Amino acid sequence: MMNDLRVDVLANLVKHHRRISLTAAADILGMGFDELTVLAQALSVREDYELFENSICYLLPQSQDSYRVRLRTHYIEKYAIGRLAASFFKKGDHAIVESGSTMTILAQHLAQVEQIKVSTNSYAVASMIIGAETAADVHVVGGNLYADGQGSLGPIALAAVEGLEADWGVISPVGLSVDGELMYYVEEEAKFAQAIMASCKRTMFLCDSSKFGVPSRYFAGTCAQADMLIVDSGVEQSILANLITKGLKEVHVADVDAEASSEIVLLDL
Structure with missing residues (x-):
């Protein structure tokens, strides 16, 4: 359950940025790169997310910022x-x-x-x-x-x-x-x-x-x-x-x- 909550936190972060590097996500969430990578791999199983080498993106269209x-x-x-x-x-x-x-x-x-x-x-x-x-x-x-x-x-x-x-x-x-x-x-x-x-x-x-x-x-x-x-x-x-x-x-x-x-x-x- 705790791991699912952490994946949800990462999901919200990615959704906000649309695309973010794993390095930046790890820094923002205050965790190690390897730990963040495990969460990113779990998140990429979800239909609306895709994982690249060092970044992950949210696949659903969003309105533009001002x-x-x-x-x-x-x-x-x-x-x-x-x-x-x-x-x-x-x-x-x-x-x-x-x-x-x-x-x-x-x-x-x-x-x-x-x-x-x-x-x-x-x-x-x-x-x-x-x-x-x-x-x-x-x-x-x-x-x-x-x-x-x-x-x-x-x-x-x-x-x-x-x-x-x-x-x-x-x-x-x-x-x-x-x-x-x-x-x-x-x-x-x-x-x-x-x-x-x-x-x-x-x-x-x-x-x-x-x-x-x-x-x-x-x-x-x-x-x-x-x-x-x-x-x-x-x-x-x-x-x-x-x-x-x-x-x-x-x-x-x-x-x-x-x-x-x-x-x-x-x-x-």
């Missing part, structure tokens, strides 16, 4: 991913960027790309780039403005994106399932991501490690449809190898430990 919370959650990982992603853009490239906390953090780096042109449905992304006072060309996609950082969506936004021909599409799904499915919690966001992928020569998707193995409600595509994944170094290599077998073309890993805190500016939008 935009302000997401902007500060896994910030260093998103910053490292954004910096690496921006390095693939060349002078004068045109990118279509969706809304979201990861995209807002990416915008800090995109603003430094010479003569970059950005089309986005996110006012936060546009504001970040314009505020950098560089020579970037920013086009804001109109449509129905959704609350909580979701940007402009709906038929007008879709039509605007479908009329663009960009060098890069940049998306950041809510979750990436174990089968390589790009998932969103809001249907309109999934449709917008699909439109971006259809309108661009190449697509990169950005996912911090907390999103791996975590499904959501609406399917936007598969990792095989994208040209490049950029992730932080917190993802197990076996997970990345599995995505390659699913058709993922390129994987680039951002080294979180290499980020100097003095270079990072927390956003307050």
Whole structure:
């Protein structure tokens, strides 16, 4: 009975975080790694949980945290991913960027790309780039403005994106399932991501490690449809190898430990 209660405690922790490393879970619960691993193995028998090498995830879709919370959650990982992603853009490239906390953090780096042109449905992304006072060309996609950082969506936004021909599409799904499915919690966001992928020569998707193995409600595509994944170094290599077998073309890993805190500016939008 006592062991069942401890598994329930771990279950609630995993459900809260959606995906958590066994090391972090052991630290939070104040127990040894081996002891936590035994509990994780017992939890993975339950239908709604899946155990990886050093992490465990909750498989049922959950509502997203607020935009302000997401902007500060896994910030260093998103910053490292954004910096690496921006390095693939060349002078004068045109990118279509969706809304979201990861995209807002990416915008800090995109603003430094010479003569970059950005089309986005996110006012936060546009504001970040314009505020950098560089020579970037920013086009804001109109449509129905959704609350909580979701940007402009709906038929007008879709039509605007479908009329663009960009060098890069940049998306950041809510979750990436174990089968390589790009998932969103809001249907309109999934449709917008699909439109971006259809309108661009190449697509990169950005996912911090907390999103791996975590499904959501609406399917936007598969990792095989994208040209490049950029992730932080917190993802197990076996997970990345599995995505390659699913058709993922390129994987680039951002080294979180290499980020100097003095270079990072927390956003307050």
